């Protein structure tokens with residue numbers, strides 16, 4: 001469908017090796033300039049001014065693909081409207097032992113328990129310094145080291161280190177692979193974290209001459225009450241937006257019951273419904289205007305459109321690229337452009353939240 005013969009053969013070859021090796025090969029290929037360039041992804045109807053930034057199109061690469069900021073320009077060259085480096089922690093860390101990345105082809109899903117393997121702030125800083133001035137929207141997703149004595153201080157250090165280089169920040173408190181990290185989503189802990197992060201962002205804005213937007217990335221496994229608390233905290237602390245969502249701990253409905261037993265976060269098609277319901281509920285709680293990045297299980301032009309109508313302002317994908325390849329990017333954008341024309345809308349705002357009530361009312365039990 002979205003795949004040329006070369007694309008299909010490349011995907012088949014990558015699926016012959018273990019998932020983490022395939023990812024490493026992909027990053028090296030992108031870093032050396034070997035990647036498909038799609039030039040027809042600048043469709044005027046899809047441009048949006050969001051977060052004070054000019055997004056050429058709404059589709060971004062989700063965090064975790066380019067943890068160390070090795071290939072943001074290749075990602076943008078593939079037609080993505082924005083890239084997100086990270087999650088990055090102050091000090092480098094190895095993450096969990098291998099294997100820690102698993103494909104579930106029968107479900108079109110992925111399970112990972114990487115545990116924030118990354119090269120640390122200094123390495124990402126050097127790479128982002130080196131591409132300074134090249135333009136394009138490149139966000140930085142910040143996290144805390146597993147053994148951090150003070151996790152809040154790690155997030156604050158991320159804001160301080162990258163404020164002059166990040167188009168936006170993502171505060172990731174929703175990875176299931178760092179023990180206790182998701183506890184930061186609880187009311188009191190979240191208040192403390194957001195107070196510190198937003199204060200540092202404001203302090204840095206005097207140095208860098210702009211308020212770098214901060215997005216909070218949440219889990220799809222939050223309770224109704226937990227989501228209400230998060231929405232309230234986001235509004236109270238004037239956080240600039242949400243990313244909904246990270247991977248899920250749920251294993252509901254999987255066909256590959258063997259791989260389903262692997263510990264870690266599940267992403268891809270099996271995440272779509274849960275992430276979209278939480279997105280719609282979050283949209284209703286924060287109101288019509290707060291930017292929300294919809295992510296989780298988008299694997300076709302149709303599911304991308306559903307995320308918009310469930311309340312997303314922007315989109316991100318990751319897992320479906322493993323199965324469908326990069327041709328999915330222009331296919332999604334062409335479809336969104338076509339739907340806008342068909343409905344007589346001049347921008348995505350015309351489609352946003354059209355089905356938010358139906359999605360928010362879906363049962364997740």
Ligand SMILES: Cc1cc2nc3c(=O)[nH]c(=O)nc-3n(C[C@H](O)[C@H](O)[C@H](O)COP(=O)(O)O)c2cc1C
Pocket residue numbers: 062063064065067086087101110112114116141172175217245246247267268269271295296297298316317318319320
């Ligand atoms: C292998 C892998 C690694 C990931 N690493 C991160 C990460 O470091 N930080 C983060 O915020 N999200 C991370 N994610 C979550 C994705 O950014 C995204 O939220 C999730 O996969 C849902 O989108 P998808 O279904 O399109 O993959 C990772 C996902 C995968 C599959």
